[in-house]
Amino acid sequence: MVVTFYDKSPSRPSEQLARLRAPTVLLQARIPSVVWGENALAIVHRVPTGLFESRLLVDDADLYAAAEAICARLPYSVAPVTEAHSQWREFKFYNADTPHVFEDGKTAVYLKHHNTEWALRNTVSSSIPLRSNFDLHDPARTCFNSDPPSPDSRDVRFPSLHAYFDALVDAFHEPPHPFIHRKFQSDITCHLAYLSLYTLSHRHLGACTLQETWGKPAVEQELTPECYDILNKIRPENRPFLIRFLLEAPILEYEKSIIEREEVRKDERDGLPYTAKKLKIPWCPIRRQRGTTSDPSPPRLTPHLIRRSAGQFGLDWRPLAKYASLARQMLR
Numbered sequence: 001m002v003v004t005f006y007d008k009s010p011s012r013p014s015e016q017l018a019r020l021r022a023p024t025v026l027l028q029a030r031i032p033s034v035v036w037g038e039n040a041l042a043i044v045h046r047v048p049t050g051l052f053e054s055r056l057l058v059d060d061a062d063l064y065a066a067a068e069a070i071c072a073r074l075p076y077s078v079a080p081v082t083e084a085h086s087q088w089r090e091f092k093f094y095n096a097d098t099p100h101v102f103e104d105g106k107t108a109v110y111l112k113h114h115n116t117e118w119a120l121r122n123t124v125s126s127s128i129p130l131r132s133n134f135d136l137h138d139p140a141r142t143c144f145n146s147d148p149p150s151p152d153s154r155d156v157r158f159p160s161l162h163a164y165f166d167a168l169v170d171a172f173h174e175p176p177h178p179f180i181h182r183k184f185q186s187d188i189t190c191h192l193a194y195l196s197l198y199t200l201s202h203r204h205l206g207a208c209t210l211q212e213t214w215g216k217p218a219v220e221q222e223l224t225p226e227c228y229d230i231l232n233k234i235r236p237e238n239r240p241f242l243i244r245f246l247l248e249a250p251i252l253e254y255e256k257s258i259i260e261r262e263e264v265r266k267d268e269r270d271g272l273p274y275t276a277k278k279l280k281i282p283w284c285p286i287r288r289q290r291g292t293t294s295d296p297s298p299p300r301l302t303p304h305l306i307r308r309s310a311g312q313f314g315l316d317w318r319p320l321a322k323y324a325s326l327a328r329q330m331l332r
Contacts, residue, residue, distance in 0.1 A: 005203050010048040013149040019043070020153045022054055022070050022128055027155055029069040032136045033058045035158045041191070044145055044158045047198045053127050057134040066130050067109045076128060079112035087183065094182050095285035101184045102129055107176040134159065134167050141166075161199055162233035168192055169238040173258050180254060180282045192245055200226040200246070208246040218249035219301070219317040228313035231305045237264040243303040243315060255281050260302055263320045 009016070019039050026033040034040075037055035041047035058066045067078055081088070081100045088101040102108035111128040135141055141163035148154040159167060172188045175181060201208045202224055213221040223231075227246050231239050240260055244251050252260060258281050301317045308314045 003197065004048065005198060006046040006048065008147065009043050009046060009145075011042040011051070015051070016043055016145075016149040017153070019051060019054055020149065020156055021074055022076075023056060023156045024150075024153050025070050025073045026056070026058070026066055027152070029065075031058060031062050031066050031069060033062075033066065033157070034134055034136055034142055035156060036131070036134075037191075040158045040164070041194055044143060045161060045164070045195060045199055047194045049194060053129060055129050055131065057131055057136065059136060063109050063130055067111060070111060070128065075114040076111040077114065079110050079127075081108070081110050083110070083112055087187075090181055090183050090285075093286075095179070096289070097285075099177070099179075099181070101176075101181060101187070102131070107131060134163075138163075161195070162230050164195060165192070165230055165242060166234045166238055168195075169234070169241050172241070173261055174280070175282060178280070178282055180284050189245075192242075196227075196246055200224060200230060209248075218244070218247045219303075219315075221247050222314070223247070225313075228305070232313060236268045236305075237261045239305050240264060240302050243305075247303075254284075260320065263322050264302070267321050 011019070020035070020043075023033050023035050034057045035043070035054075036057050037053060038049050038051050039054055041049050042051060056066070070076055071078065081102045089098045090100075092098050102110055109130045111130065113127065116127070136157075141160055142157040143160045144155065144157060145153070148156070168188050168191055172185060175184055177184075196208055202211070207214075208224055208227050210222045210224065223243075223246055231242065234242065238261070241251070241257055243249075251257065258279060262279055300319060300323065302320050304316045304318060306314050306316045
């Protein structure tokens with residue numbers, strides 16, 4: 001496979017203009033929003049992805065005001081999530097109820113173009129899911145298009161690179177539903193794969209690990225400087241998951257990953273008072289169907305970002321404080 005890297009957006013200006021009509025309307029209506037999904041990947045993060053839906057993130061309180069503003073200015077109408085693309089419906093073998101990712105009127109509003117076939121032919125969004133799972137008011141977590149297609153779209157905001165990674169790992173561990181939704185998880189890991197390949201990997205090798213460490217166990221591999229820069233910027237509790245992902249190492253079982261994330265939060269407090277969050281671990285439909293349970297053993301080795309004596313970043317695999325008393329030979 002040949003991977004082509006880009007120094008500017010692979011989306012041409014006319015296409016960007018068509019894709020940014022809805023967020024431009026929200027700008028004019030003074031409703032804060034952030035462009036998400038394929039549009040953000042292609043327009044500001046230089047990922048040559050296909051463009052389908054135009055996902056927008058808005059505050060909870062603004063969901064319906066945003067929908068009303070877009071529908072008043074553009075040919076869209078609020079539609080039930082049952083009309084959303086089948087990509088958002090769960091695999092039947094995993095959950096017989098095949099629920100949609102988006103919940104009607106709770107965490108998302110779904111807008112559908114009046115003429116979906118025309119929209120697809122003319123690179124206009126055939127649908128717009130409006131969602132709310134991002135801090136819209138922290139300027140460090142958003143960025144602007146360095147080469148906007150029009151003056152009106154100049155102030156349209158996108159997730160900064162580190163905020164994009166943070167939000168994806170957050171969403172993976174804190175989904176909008178009480179059960180595991182594989183389609184939702186698949187969408188997140190797809191975004192992570194695109195972002196890491198086109199923004200963090202070595203351009204000549206297409207890998208996030210240094211060539212001289214290839215073939216070694218994950219605990220002995222080293223990442224590219226771009227990876228370390230992003231890991232330094234994201235929240236500490238999200239680093240272990242992203243480190244494993246970038247190393248292409250086995251990801252922890254879902255329940256263990258959620259527990260590990262909370263334990264990292266505790267460790268980062270370094271003795272300061274900490275009120276533990278009540279963990280909401282989504283239940284697994286297929287396990288419930290089969291009557292099986294998850295492995296109760298805790299995570300053993302957790303990757304940590306460190307600074308070495310020379311000042312460069314590196315990785316240190318060690319047990320979290322809660323599990324430090326476990327015998328070394330039991331660690332994995």
